Amino acid sequence: MSIKLYGAALSPFVRKTRVALALKGIEFEAVHIDPNDPPEGYEKISPMKRIPALEVDGQFLADSAAICAWMDKIQPEPALYPSDAMEMGQVIWLERFIDYDLAMRCTFAVFRNRIVMRLLGKDCDEEKVQHALSTTIPPLFVYLEKTLKDREFLVGESMTVADIALASQMVNFRHAGEQVDPATYPNLSAHIERMHALPPFAQAIKNESGFVQKVLG
Incomplete structure (x- = not known):
């Protein structure tokens, strides 16, 4: 294949x-x-x-x-989606929520302005960034924080595609110079830290960070 x-x-x-x-x-x-x-x-x-x-x-x-x-x-193992019907539905919802709603604020509003626009030789719209950081992102973080209460993963007892999707968006948030405040969102912050420590994420962050630093000059 x-x-x-x-x-x-x-x-x-x-x-x-x-x-x-x-x-x-x-x-x-x-x-x-x-x-x-x-x-x-x-x-x-x-x-x-x-x-x-x-x-x-x-x-x-x-x-x-x-x-x-x-x-x-x-390749069924390790499974990215649960076998339980309700948990499957929850993972599909969260993946969609992260890939669309969270991505629109954290990646397209913050990362795109601070990193991608500079790659394109254009100015960062910092006003748009600050609006996202202060207004549109916090309610989404609150929702994720509540979802992760007393949990290691977003759904069920093992990692799913929803956890991978979230951690991936948060890499871009990190590249843009932002992080989830552990004092305000302790569950979400801990989840991201655990996910980013996984070898595939850790290697990606290491490889990408050097390039991002060059962009930032």
Whole structure:
């Protein structure tokens, strides 16, 4: 089976799939795609020209959730989704909440302005960053903090794709110079620290941090 993962290292969605692939021991070829300048014909792989996309023996998947669901079928262990029906639904909800609602604030409002805009030679809209940090992000952190109360993982007794998705978004938050306040959100902060200590995350953070520091100058 030939597997290619199309994407860029700093994308939280690409990182999410890379970490999941690594945890499952699935070998793949990484193919760099600049989301701001995708190559001609990339729409045949990813119709909306987004990353990540996965190619498996000439067939394609163009969404991180779809890719993670696929890998859970071909390599069931360690499981990314619970067998319990209610817990499965909760994981699907949380993955969606993190990939859309949390990502919109932490990655697209904060990380994109502070890091990506500089890569593009444009100015950071710090007003937009501060609005996210003070207004739109805290309620989401409060929800996650309550979800993690007395828990090691977001759902059930083992790590799921929801935990991986959350930790991946928080890498970008970290790259942008922010962190979850452990005094205000102790459960969420501890969860992120545990996840980022996992070898696939620790290696990704180490590899990416040097590049981010160059961007920041």
